[in-house]
Amino acid sequence: xxxxxxxxxxxxxxxxxxxxxxxxxxxxxxxxxxxxxxxxxxxxxxxxxxxxxxxxxxxxxxxxxxxxxxxxxxxxxxxxxxxxxxxxxxxxxxxxxxxxxxxxxxxxxxxxxxxxxxxxxxxxxxxxxxxxxxxxxxxxxxxxxxxxxxxxxxxxxxxxxxxxxxxxxxxxxxxxxxxxxxxxxxxxxxxxxxxxxxxxxxxxxxxxxxxxxxxxxxxxxxxxxxx
Numbered sequence: 001x002x003x004x005x006x007x008x009x010x011x012x013x014x015x016x017x018x019x020x021x022x023x024x025x026x027x028x029x030x031x032x033x034x035x036x037x038x039x040x041x042x043x044x045x046x047x048x049x050x051x052x053x054x055x056x057x058x059x060x061x062x063x064x065x066x067x068x069x070x071x072x073x074x075x076x077x078x079x080x081x082x083x084x085x086x087x088x089x090x091x092x093x094x095x096x097x098x099x100x101x102x103x104x105x106x107x108x109x110x111x112x113x114x115x116x117x118x119x120x121x122x123x124x125x126x127x128x129x130x131x132x133x134x135x136x137x138x139x140x141x142x143x144x145x146x147x148x149x150x151x152x153x154x155x156x157x158x159x160x161x162x163x164x165x166x167x168x169x170x171x172x173x174x175x176x177x178x179x180x181x182x183x184x185x186x187x188x189x190x191x192x193x194x195x196x197x198x199x200x201x202x203x204x205x206x207x208x209x210x211x212x213x214x215x216x217x218x219x220x221x222x223x224x225x226x227x
Contacts, residue, residue: 037111037191081159082151084143084167091179093164094201097134101223102197103216104136104180109149113210114192118157124216125161133220139165140191182206198223 085093094102105121107114125135137159139150146165154163166176173189182195185206196205196219205219 037108037113081161082139082146082154082163082165084146085164086167087175087179090138090164090166090176093136093138094180094197097136099199100132100134101199101220102134102136102201103220104138104195104197105211106138106140106176106191106193108139108141108191109145109153110141111191117192117210118159120211120213120216122157122160123213124211124220127217128220132224135161137161137163139163141165142169143167196220196223198226 094104103124107117109115121135121137128135139146141150143165146167150163150165173187174183177183177185177187180195181201182203184203185195187193187206187208190208192207192210194207194211194216195203196216198204204223207215
């Protein structure tokens with residue numbers, strides 16, 4: 001199996017990177033101090049993420065409480081606003097937003113900074129002008145966790161935006177970077193990852209950390225003002 005990044009954290013200006021998968025419980029415990037997580041699923045024998053509460057900087061706290069793995073009560077994907085996308089579909093998502101300023105956010109239910117920023121992304125989406133701006137939310141949980149983690153998470157948090165779940169195993173950051181046209185950023189799979197494109201699909205700004213309140217609104221407004 002290809003080694004994959006599990007988590008990244010920054011301390012005293014340096015970064016430490018794990019290249020082997022870690023047990024999920026250990027990963028969650030350590031993640032509380034991390035700046036970001038890597039683009040890899042939890043260990044193969046891991047259960048979907050346990051309920052985790054994060055102190056968000058908005059008025060509402062972010063939390064996740066997916067059902068047990070294999071539950072027969074898993075909600076319907078279409079009703080929850082979750083769409084599975086294979087590699088071919090993922091490549092066309094950007095083109096389908098035609099001529100708008102575009103924000104792309106990659107996240108996973110087991111990534112604590114991703115959970116913490118959801119209220120800020122929700123506020124951005126609810127306040128944006130859909131005639132001039134598009135927002136794509138891409139879940140990198142992997143196909144084994146779409147029904148048991150992603151769908152329950154979306155319903156639990158009542159996410160207002162459509163979520164596109166990458167329906168292929170262990171998505172390679174280099175391949176995804178090529179799909180999105182963000183190779184120049186050097187993105188190595190750290191999550192959350194947010195990319196801002198202008199109307200001509202030129203990358204304007206990127207974040208490899210939790211989005212702060214009002215940060216995305218200000219950046220998009222600047223791009224819109226530039227034409």
